Amino acid sequence: MKKTTVAELRAAFIAGEYTPTEAVEAALAVIKEKDGEIHAFLDVYEDAREAAKAADQLYKEKGKDTPPLLGVPIALKNNILMKGKRTTAASKILENYTAVYDATIVKRLLDAGAIVVGATNMDEFAMGGSTENSAFGPTKNPVDTARVPGGSSGGSAAAVAMGAVPVAIGTDTGGSIRQPASYCGLVGFKPTYGAVSRYGLMAMGSSLDQAGPLTNSVADAELVHDIMTGIDGMDATTITDDTYPAVPLKDTYTFGVPRHFLADGVDAEVLSAFDAHIEALRAAGHTVIDIDLPLFEQGLAAYYIVMPAEVSSNLARYDGIRYGLSVEADDLLGVYEKSRAEGFGKEVKRRILLGTYVLSSGYYDAYYGKAELVRKKMRQELAETFEKVDIILTPTAPTPAFKLGEKEDPLAMYRQDIFTVPVNLAGVPALSFPMGTVAQEGKQLPVGVQYIGPLGGDKRLFSIGKRVYDTNK
Amino acid sequence: MNREEITHLATLARIRLGEEELVNLEKELSSIVEYVSVVSEIAADDASAAPKVGARFNIFRKDEVTNQGDQYTKDILAEMPKTEGRYLAVKKILEIGD
Numbered sequence: 001m002k003k004t005t006v007a008e009l010r011a012a013f014i015a016g017e018y019t020p021t022e023a024v025e026a027a028l029a030v031i032k033e034k035d036g037e038i039h040a041f042l043d044v045y046e047d048a049r050e051a052a053k054a055a056d057q058l059y060k061e062k063g064k065d066t067p068p069l070l071g072v073p074i075a076l077k078n079n080i081l082m083k084g085k086r087t088t089a090a091s092k093i094l095e096n097y098t099a100v101y102d103a104t105i106v107k108r109l110l111d112a113g114a115i116v117v118g119a120t121n122m123d124e125f126a127m128g129g130s131t132e133n134s135a136f137g138p139t140k141n142p143v144d145t146a147r148v149p150g151g152s153s154g155g156s157a158a159a160v161a162m163g164a165v166p167v168a169i170g171t172d173t174g175g176s177i178r179q180p181a182s183y184c185g186l187v188g189f190k191p192t193y194g195a196v197s198r199y200g201l202m203a204m205g206s207s208l209d210q211a212g213p214l215t216n217s218v219a220d221a222e223l224v225h226d227i228m229t230g231i232d233g234m235d236a237t238t239i240t241d242d243t244y245p246a247v248p249l250k251d252t253y254t255f256g257v258p259r260h261f262l263a264d265g266v267d268a269e270v271l272s273a274f275d276a277h278i279e280a281l282r283a284a285g286h287t288v289i290d291i292d293l294p295l296f297e298q299g300l301a302a303y304y305i306v307m308p309a310e311v312s313s314n315l316a317r318y319d320g321i322r323y324g325l326s327v328e329a330d331d332l333l334g335v336y337e338k339s340r341a342e343g344f345g346k347e348v349k350r351r352i353l354l355g356t357y358v359l360s361s362g363y364y365d366a367y368y369g370k371a372e373l374v375r376k377k378m379r380q381e382l383a384e385t386f387e388k389v390d391i392i393l394t395p396t397a398p399t400p401a402f403k404l405g406e407k408e409d410p411l412a413m414y415r416q417d418i419f420t421v422p423v424n425l426a427g428v429p430a431l432s433f434p435m436g437t438v439a440q441e442g443k444q445l446p447v448g449v450q451y452i453g454p455l456g457g458d459k460r461l462f463s464i465g466k467r468v469y470d471t472n473k
Numbered sequence: 474m475n476r477e478e479i480t481h482l483a484t485l486a487r488i489r490l491g492e493e494e495l496v497n498l499e500k501e502l503s504s505i506v507e508y509v510s511v512v513s514e515i516a517a518d519d520a521s522a523a524p525k526v527g528a529r530f531n532i533f534r535k536d537e538v539t540n541q542g543d544q545y546t547k548d549i550l551a552e553m554p555k556t557e558g559r560y561l562a563v564k565k566i567l568e569i570g571d
Contacts, residue, residue: 100548194528236532243528301509312486319487321563326554332564337489349488353479354502356486358509370512377515410501411508427528455528 006072006166006220013071014064020055020071024048027073027117030164039139040158042078044118051115070113075159075168078119079202082106089202090134091124093318093325093343103200105228112227120155124345126204128152129416133347144443147401150180156214157184167215173208175420178432182396182448185434188214189221193427194239197232205310208424218465244456249463256291256389266398269438270447274395277435277449295378299422305358305371312355375425382426386454394419396432396448429453431461433469474503
């Protein structure tokens with residue numbers, strides 16, 4: 001399948017020019033041809049063919065009166081539960097775990113007719129920014145296979161970028177949808193916290209996690225998000241349309257650029273692509289002003305307290321007793337300690353220990369308490385900023401995709417997320433789409449721009465994103 | 474952060490660590506903790522940590538049975554490392570007399 005959009009597929013299905021079976025066969029053929037090298041997928045679902053046959057029939061009978069994703073091949077990050085499918089979170093501790101129920105978003109996507117062709121690779125338990133932390137080997141960037149696809153939803157990004165599927169679902173705790181979208185030249189969306197149910201997602205940072213789409217157009221991202229969003233009785237943090245004040249759509253917007261934040265550590269070429277984007281916005285009649293976001297700038301430090309704290313709590317459930325890897329030992333404590341020692345990878349252990357530290361008696365107030373306070377003040381700072389500007393603009397990541405094995409130091413890896421993690425801490429929505437390419441060693445590498453909206457402003461981001469990206473790409 | 478502290482954290486977190494892991498973690502965790510300590514300066518001027526709640530709170534739903542009996546039992550049992558009939562088998566945790 002050539003790189004395509006859901007809108008194009010859907011039109012061809014309805015017109016009878018192309019069938020779901022052809023689309024699924026094309027997806028499986030691309031995977032067969034390319035995935036030996038790319039390794040975007042952990043599992044490929046051959047039973048997608050049966051669903052495709054049923055979809056063929058339904059189009060013959062009902063044409064356009066069919067669900068909006070009928071026959072569209074999609075891929076799921078492997079931390080999203082789909083009943084009867086192996087769901088590993090790319091960890092040895094869940095290597096043979098089979099999901100016993102569907103996540104709410106999976107149920108909604110299947111009800112909308114989507115056909116899941118496979119599960120995508122990721123950093124173990126979504127911890128990482130390169131997909132190198134997968135227990136089952138890294139994914140390579142289809143744009144340049146010497147480079148990482150980003151992470152943690154790197155397999156999902158690579159699956160779309162290599163043309164296997166037009167849509168892959170990822171999860172985003174600190175940038176894990178947007179940063180791979182930037183590295184692979186795609187659209188990626190992190191919704192307002194609570195817009196999408198987390199029921200059936202393997203929890204990493206429960207106050208931060210959201211699921212969202214990786215696609216080739218903003219219109220597709222909106223279509224897929226609209227199917228997944230909505231209140232869910234199984235997730236008490238899901239929001240309604242009136243949880244936040246209405247965020248109006250406008251003809252022209254005021255964009256705020258935290259210029260001070262860009263002064264340090266951003267590649268010169270990324271900055272010039274970003275400045276060109278700003279000029280294009282001005283030429284289109286928008287206003288772009290500089291803003292100060294001093295707390296937003298410190299988001300990364302607060303994030304590396306809050307997130308590991310939640311990680312250490314959420315991952316306590318993997319104990320070798322009820323499911324997953326269980327290593328024999330003389331006593332119960334030994335089973336816990338050995339199962340977790342053998343089951344978890346380096347980065348996961350690092351974060352669990354860090355989280356245990358910041359939550360431990362004597363340190364809780366100094367770290368976790370302070371980080372939550374920073375978070376609260378950051379929300380305030382953003383609320384005040386959104387009284388002056390409609391959208392905050394940053395590069396999605398400070399650099400284009402880096403090379404496999406290049407970032408050995410954990411802090412260097414974490415710094416790739418300086419622009420994305422504050423968004424999760426504040427719970428606001430953000431959209432990333434390509435703003436151009438930068439040349440490195442003879443390759444044109446894509447770089448993304450990040451549009452950050454106020455709480456509940458998801459539709460504003462789609463609306464402006466379609467105008468700026470979809471009509472000009 | 475010293476070795477003793479890390480060993481203690483590992484016990485709390487129920488993870489057995491090897492010698493090489495201990496050496497690496499000592500270095501890595503120290504530098505990460507140093508990096509994140511900046512939050513204590515940022516928030517220093519505001520000691521009033523108000524109670525934190527999300528946008529929505531106290532969300533309740535009806536306490537009603539949504540599943541059929543045994544709907545998931547077989548699948549969940551199949552994931553267990555060790556079972557006896559319909560039960561999860563675990564190690565003895567209490568030793569009573571001899």
